[in-house]
């Protein structure tokens with residue numbers, strides 16, 4: 361009777377493990393590939409911009425690499441949606457405690473006429489807004505280029521009811537962009553701070569797993 365070589369047995373077990381692992385990875389890959397892709401337009405959100413920060417410094421999107429951005433387009437004279445959105449974002453970031461510091465909230469002005477760096481500096485300091493909020497403005501062409509990159513629409517309109525003479529209608533989506541400036545997911549002011557916090561938490565967990 362031949363006695364089985366212990367090395368052969370060990371090799372057989374090793375091979376079974378390798379095959380099982382390969383099958384598992386293949387299965388995972390198939391699931392990943394067949395998962396519905398985000399809308400084609402979503403993948404194109406974001407891109408290069410050159411603007412002026414509320415500090416007066418000229419900045420580009422490359423200055424924000426290494427930190428996920430929360431990009432929002434708005435303006436300081438906005439009576440409702442902008443302040444509401446920024447307040448919700450602030451509550452959501454606070455709910456994440458120290459993890460909230462991972463994100464860089466940015467408001468890009470759609471009203472460069474009135475939103476000078478000085479006006480933005482006062483605005484980003486408002487009570488109830490995200491602590492590290494950065495305001496960006498620029499020439500109308502620079503703003504237009506940034507808005508185009510982010511698929512944001514904005515349009516000046518006369519507002520006889522307002523003391524401010526005109527208002528600016530604009531897309532009010534918060535875009536979560538990853539460390540490399542790539543689009544991750546949008547948030548809207550219709551969401552609760554808890555929902556926004558949940559979405560940000562999910563992103564941090566996924567990013568943690570990806571990096572680990």
Ligand code: NI
Nearest residue numbers: 434438441442
């Ligand atoms: Ni607004």
